[in-house]
Amino acid sequence: MNSIIENKKGILHFDGCNTLELVEKYGTPLYVMSETEIVNRFNQLKECFINKYPNTRVAYASKAFCTLAIYQICKREGMCIDVVSGGELYTAIKAGYPPEKIEFNGNNKLRAEIELAVEYGIGRIIVDGLQELSIIEDVCKEKNKKVKILYRITPGVKSSSHDYIVTGKKDSKFGIPLDEDVIMKHIKDAIDSEWVEFLGFHYHVGSQLFDNESHLKATRIILELIKQVKGKFDYDIKEINLGGGFGVKYTDEVRKPYAYFIEPMMEMINDFYNELGVVPPSVVIEPGRSIVAEAGISLYTIGSIKEIRDVRKYVSVDGGMPDNIRPALYQAEYDGVVANKVDEEKNDKVTICGKCCESGDILITDIKITKTAKAGDIFAIFSTGAYGYSMASTYNGNPIPAVVLVKDGDSELIVKGQSYEDMIGNQLMAKKLI
Numbered sequence: 399m400n401s402i403i404e405n406k407k408g409i410l411h412f413d414g415c416n417t418l419e420l421v422e423k424y425g426t427p428l429y430v431m432s433e434t435e436i437v438n439r440f441n442q443l444k445e446c447f448i449n450k451y452p453n454t455r456v457a458y459a460s461k462a463f464c465t466l467a468i469y470q471i472c473k474r475e476g477m478c479i480d481v482v483s484g485g486e487l488y489t490a491i492k493a494g495y496p497p498e499k500i501e502f503n504g505n506n507k508l509r510a511e512i513e514l515a516v517e518y519g520i521g522r523i524i525v526d527g528l529q530e531l532s533i534i535e536d537v538c539k540e541k542n543k544k545v546k547i548l549y550r551i552t553p554g555v556k557s558s559s560h561d562y563i564v565t566g567k568k569d570s571k572f573g574i575p576l577d578e579d580v581i582m583k584h585i586k587d588a589i590d591s592e593w594v595e596f597l598g599f600h601y602h603v604g605s606q607l608f609d610n611e612s613h614l615k616a617t618r619i620i621l622e623l624i625k626q627v628k629g630k631f632d633y634d635i636k637e638i639n640l641g642g643g644f645g646v647k648y649t650d651e652v653r654k655p656y657a658y659f660i661e662p663m664m665e666m667i668n669d670f671y672n673e674l675g676v677v678p679p680s681v682v683i684e685p686g687r688s689i690v691a692e693a694g695i696s697l698y699t700i701g702s703i704k705e706i707r708d709v710r711k712y713v714s715v716d717g718g719m720p721d722n723i724r725p726a727l728y729q730a731e732y733d734g735v736v737a738n739k740v741d742e743e744k745n746d747k748v749t750i751c752g753k754c755c756e757s758g759d760i761l762i763t764d765i766k767i768t769k770t771a772k773a774g775d776i777f778a779i780f781s782t783g784a785y786g787y788s789m790a791s792t793y794n795g796n797p798i799p800a801v802v803l804v805k806d807g808d809s810e811l812i813v814k815g816q817s818y819e820d821m822i823g824n825q826l827m828a829k830k831l832i
């Protein structure tokens with residue numbers, strides 16, 4: 399357990415808050431986010447990256463957890479952010495986020511989204527191909543504005559993670575493949591364009607990684623590309639973006655410190671530029687999951703318990719795949735505990751399931767919990783801060799739960815839980831059927 403998770407007299411506390419009191423105040427299911435842990439992760443990045451190397455930035459990949467309050471925290475902590483849609487961009491702007499510190503990723507940005515980005519004057523667009531470049535040029539011409547761009551490349555490295563979160567291999571919907579004729583045409587068009595300022599290259603090799611090998615391979619490839627661009631176009635690359643992907647602890651993984659990834663990449667980049675006798679370009683990283691995953695827990699109330707003799711014991715909770723789709727989507731594994739019985743021996747193997755009419759609505763398969771768990775007890779699942787709330791749906795007519803931000807024993811609602819009325823708020827009765 400990390401230091402924000404405490405057992406006080408058998409009751410789970412999170413960032414100083416008694417989880418049972420949180421449940422009493424806000425109900426279940428409930429997402430709880432620790433501000434202390436989020437800031438702690440940013441501080442680690444400041445220490446081993448931003449403050450250690452000149453001309454570096456962190457852009458929080460906000461798809462992992464996108465709310466007004468997280469953008470407020472990023473702003474206060476001096477971080478940049480990465481958005482992947484007009485909706486995330488809109489949320490960030492509504493939170494008062496400075497547009498020039500926003501970077502925009504995505505393999506199929508809509509023209510309307512690009513228009514919004516150019517209008518707001520965002521810092522960078524990470525361009526996925528020539529088709530997108532021509533839309534950007536068109537929009538910029540129309541608005542008489544210029545934008546800074548990087549190209550997302552697919553370095554052709556395969557990282558070891560679930561197939562759905564591996565993105566750097568050649569067969570990927572993201573990025574530009576490095577076939578010489580393809581990438582050089584892209585680069586020439588960007589350099590020649592009067593509507594964009596071409597800064598450099600971006601890669602993201604995948605997510606939930608514990609081995610730095612694919613990051614290092616991709617960095618080597620980017621540096622080789624930079625050399626080719628200098629040789630062919632006499633053009634100096636001003637920025638490289640190394641993506642995110644740093645793994646977190648869900649069950650028994652051992653999280654690697656950021657420096658394990660960052661140090662050898664920075665060494666490689668600095669050695670390369672030292673040899674050329676040139677100052678290195680800006681270096682940006684884009685972590686998402688590692689900022690917020692372990693900063694979040696989900697709280698549920700236990701309901702029906704069903705024991706199928708010699709087969710399995712199902713313990714149902716009042717949420718499930720609508721508030722956490724990851725186990726059903728990519729067999730993600732989690733750990734959890736009965737929050738009001740933390741001291742009790744964990745001697746009963748059970749499966750924690752959700753309340754949806756879907757056999758795949760399982761949150762944790764085969765976890766040991768106390769034998770005395772019963773309806774009305776509170777079950778906490780750890781490390782749900784990334785891709786929990788941000789992937790939530792109202793499937794099966796389940797309203798999206800509230801999100802509470804906690805810090806040193808204080809709590810504040812940052813997302814109201816949906817009511818049934820909110821849930822059907824955009825629906826209309828068909829007039830002809832009335």
Ligand SMILES: Cc1ncc(COP(=O)(O)O)c(C=O)c1O
Nearest residue numbers: 459602605642643684685686687
């Ligand atoms: C382009 C890009 N950057 C950054 C990230 C963040 O990755 P992670 O959450 O693993 O740090 C992602 C996540 O998929 C991504 O697609």
